[in-house]
Amino acid sequence: MSAQGREPGHNPFKSFKLSIFSDKLSDIIATSFKAFLIIIFILTSVVLVFHSFFGSQTRWWPRYPDTLLNTTTTRPVCVDPSRTENPTNLSHIVFGIGGSTETWSHRQKYSRLWWRVNSTRGFVWLDEQPDPNSTWPENSPPYKVSSDWTKFRFSSSQSAVRIARIVSESFRVGLPDVRWFVMGDDDTVFFVDNLVTVLQKYDHEKMYYIGGNSESVEQNVLHSYGMAFGGGGFAISYPLAAELAKAMDGCLDRYYNFYGSDQRIWACVSEFGVSLTNEPGFHQMDVRGSAYGLLATHPAAPLVTLHHLDHLEPLFPNHTQDESLNTLIQAYQLDPARTLQQSVCYYKNWGGIWSISISWGYTIQIYNSFLLPPDLQTPIQTFKTWRSWANGPFTFNTRPISPDPCEQPIIYFLDWAHEASKRESLTSYKKFGAESPKECKGKVDYRRTVEKILVSAPKMDSQEFAKAPRRQCCEIENFQYGKMKVNVKSCGL
Known part of the structure; x- marks a missing residue:
């Protein structure tokens, strides 16, 4: 083709060079942008890693207010296998006894049977200050008055709300060298040496919820087979009590429709994935009439508690219930x-x-x-x-x-x-x-x-x-x- 046939001013070599230059410029820009993104990603990753190890332990999932899906406690849960500390003894236990000014006058006799002055630790938790004109017995647990319990909603028993908070209130007292918090009613008789024997089997650095069911199927069906009945008593290890102290008030709002204090505690414990460890020596005594048949065939386990003794016939014939218990404890103290x-x-x-x-x-x-x-x-x-x-x-x-x-x-x-x-x-x-x-x-x-x-x-x-x-x-x-x-x-x- 002759030169006259080309369009005036058109240079094919110049167009080719411009095209090459444009493509190279696009590649440079794209490469630079990718490098910029990579640098941003690396910097972000470094910051996140640094924050995870040295910053606050932020959780990346939603949680209930006042409950603790974060189970970080104030002391370690894992136990060093080489640990050589002393076995659990009575001084490591804090008792929280649910009582009231109305019931204490005729039930304090039960606490006197097992409370050991200068050896046992804990409190009877009352709904109000006792009569200032009466002297608190020295051979009974000291008392404390429950706080802030009337602000929570309830469906049947307001006193159950108060008693459910005894676990957390006992924890907040801050007594030193505590391994177990043991709950019971003011008509619960504890056999404290056997209680220590039972708790020695378990690692107090782990989360434990130890107690027993009701003897009557109808009671377990109505409440729960997974629940430790409060009158029979139950034990909560320190790490679990630490979590309950932070979560209990929120649990009381969520489980306001439950009947008893023990049912509220069980529900809150279950939020941490902790199940009941059943020990057959805790006796709710949900029976009527004579408990003779039960006590004559006790399982091969230590006798830890007896409850509902006001509602049962005397354990020994021709005795009052008080005389019966004194006779039984005479033998208990021997062996x-x-x-x-x-x-x-x-x-x-x-x-x-x-x-x-x-x-x-x-x-x-x-x-x-x-x-x-x-x-x-x-x-x-x-x-x-x-x-x-x-x-x-x-x-x-x-x-x-x-x-x-x-x-x-x-x-x-x-x-x-x-x-x-x-x-x-x-x-x-x-x-x-x-x-x-x-x-x-x-x-x-x-x-x-x-x-x-x-x-x-x-x-x-x-x-x-x-x-x-x-x-x-x-x-x-x-x-x-x-x-x-x-x-x-x-x-x-």
């Missing part, structure tokens, strides 16, 4: 770990075979026939349910009292308890005539000749419960002149 522990043995004589069940420090039963251990360990139903006064159901098996006098046991109750030596106790049980069965017709009943039973037992090491708990057995040493001598020992030896 705390063995109290109510059941042992079983058999005695073959000219009249047949006797089955003997011993509830140490309380009662002995002699049957005029051979009963297998699973039968003897099943409580005789001497009681009814708490709410409906029905024959059940309960959270354990029961067996009825037979109408046949030959199948009914002859019953003996503790008469006295002595220390035979530093390592051995001797207890005496006397036949209770009014509870003995009518004449067993058609079968010679030599049991009636046994008026008194002496039981020799080695003092029980409380650490046995930290191993694999076993029910112990017994053997008949001799039987003559209306007296039977029985030795308690380990089964199979």
Whole structure:
């Protein structure tokens, strides 16, 4: 093509150069922008990492107001395996007892049974100041008055709000060297040595919620099987109490429709993912009538608490309830770990075979026939349910009292308890005539000749419960002149 054929002023080489220059400029700009973004990303990452390690521990998820999804506590939860601190003892426990000025006057007798001046720590929490004209008993827990409890809403019981706050208020008192906060009612009897035995099994640096259910199924269904019933008492470890102290007021607003204080505490504890650790020695005693059948077949666990004693028949016949408790505690002080522990043995004589069940420090039963251990360990139903006064159901098996006098046991109750030596106790049980069965017709009943039973037992090491708990057995040493001598020992030896 001739030069005359081109458009005037058009230079193809110049256009090509401009195109190349434009493309290079775009690439430079794009590259620079990418580099700028990379630099910003790196700087942002460095700042975030620096903040995570050295800044405040900000959480990146929403949470309830006043609750603690952030479970940071005021002391470490993890435990150093090489830790050599002393085992938990009574000085590490703070008791929080729910009471009121109205109930304290006739219930303080229960606290006097177990409170140890200069040894136990804690308070009875009242709704208002006690009568200034009356003197507070020195052998009872000191008192404190609950604060700020009337501002919370409730659906049925305002006092339940106040008592639910005892955990957090006890924590805020700030007593030193506390490992456990133990709650109970002013009519709860604690067996404090056995309470220490139970708590020694658990790591107080972890979050624990320890207690027991109700004996009546209807009560557990109404409230919760996962809840520790407050009258039976429960223990909360220090780290969990620290969290509850910060969260409880918020929980009271969320669970205002619940009935009891123990139900509110359980609901708040569940927000931290902590479940109930069930210990069978905490006894709510949600039964009516006589608790005899329950106490005569106590599980292989330390007796920790008894509750609702105002609503039960006296534990010993021909005694008041106060006298009954004093008799039981006489034996308890001699050998705390063995109290109510059941042992079983058999005695073959000219009249047949006797089955003997011993509830140490309380009662002995002699049957005029051979009963297998699973039968003897099943409580005789001497009681009814708490709410409906029905024959059940309960959270354990029961067996009825037979109408046949030959199948009914002859019953003996503790008469006295002595220390035979530093390592051995001797207890005496006397036949209770009014509870003995009518004449067993058609079968010679030599049991009636046994008026008194002496039981020799080695003092029980409380650490046995930290191993694999076993029910112990017994053997008949001799039987003559209306007296039977029985030795308690380990089964199979």
